[in-house]
Amino acid sequence: MAIQKVRAALGGVLFGQEDVVDTLLAAATSGGHVLLEGLPGLGKTLLARGFAAASGLSYRRIQFTPDLLPADVTGTEVWQDGRFAFRPGPLFAQVVLADEINRATPKTQSALLEAMEEGAVTAYGVRHELPQPFLVLATQNPIELEGTYPLPEAQVDRFMAKIEIVAPKRAVWTRILSETPQMPEAAAGPEDFLELRRRADAVRVASTGMEAVVNLAQLASEEPRLRFGISPRGAKAWLALARGFAVLAGRAHVEWDDLRAAARPALVHRLFLTEEARFEGVGELQVLEDLLAKALPR
CATH class of the missing domain: 3.40.50.300 (P-loop containing nucleotide triphosphate hydrolases)
Structure with missing residues (x-):
């Protein structure tokens, strides 16, 4: 591929x-x-x-x-x-x-x-x-x-x-010190990436996966350490990135590992802490991990 x-x-x-x-x-x-x-x-x-x-x-x-x-x-x-x-x-x-x-x-x-x-x-x-x-x-x-x-x-x-x-x-x-990176030859083209995007759009997400995304978004909106929760755009980005990980793994469905792998890059930059949380030394990643522990199965 x-x-x-x-x-x-x-x-x-x-x-x-x-x-x-x-x-x-x-x-x-x-x-x-x-x-x-x-x-x-x-x-x-x-x-x-x-x-x-x-x-x-x-x-x-x-x-x-x-x-x-x-x-x-x-x-x-x-x-x-x-x-x-x-x-x-x-x-x-x-x-x-x-x-x-x-x-x-x-x-x-x-x-x-x-x-x-x-x-x-x-x-x-x-x-x-x-x-x-x-x-x-x-x-x-x-x-x-x-x-x-x-x-x-x-x-x-x-x-x-x-x-x-x-x-x-x-x-x-x-x-790194002994080898010089070489720019690779083209291994794909525009049509390949357009086809990959169509394939990603077709990746299935089980109802339990959808519920987990909704649960995390709801938990984020109620989280006192955040100024506001995750927007619908943020939830869609998390789901889309998880689909991308599934395509990369050659699967036609999203697994829990895909959602976990996509969570940090898709969500951390969308979490905005309150001043009180920052004063207490809380970080965005810590809040995200707490939310994931509640929303996703172990």
């Missing part, structure tokens, strides 16, 4: 990060955008480039800086042959790397919202469809670093998954 070939190819790009690769592929399979977070030098940009090369999809990179304008992302009108014509920006690609997205101002960050939600850009009153499949891979450094702007909550919610990339394990360091 094409997705397994892409998976194998990415194993030679980002060493020792199999869980990161699987989550990225599950999101791409189910049609979601991905936010990659980690300190500089851990391979976020390398992973995005490697995925674009292995997937056979068109690729553009946008380096986000404080002086970047929305038109630099979406495109602008230029005078050409005696009339104004729209010149598409770098957003018009199938895989768009929004590198260091949290170094641009919120106004520029928000230029991605329509594209991520609807797969189109409206410029000067005219709607322009983006090439399909369309996937935004955004990287960001932790917000405590100087010169960064936290993403607006509405935009964070547009990312199906947030993947935290951490330092590799000790056993992988020697390989």
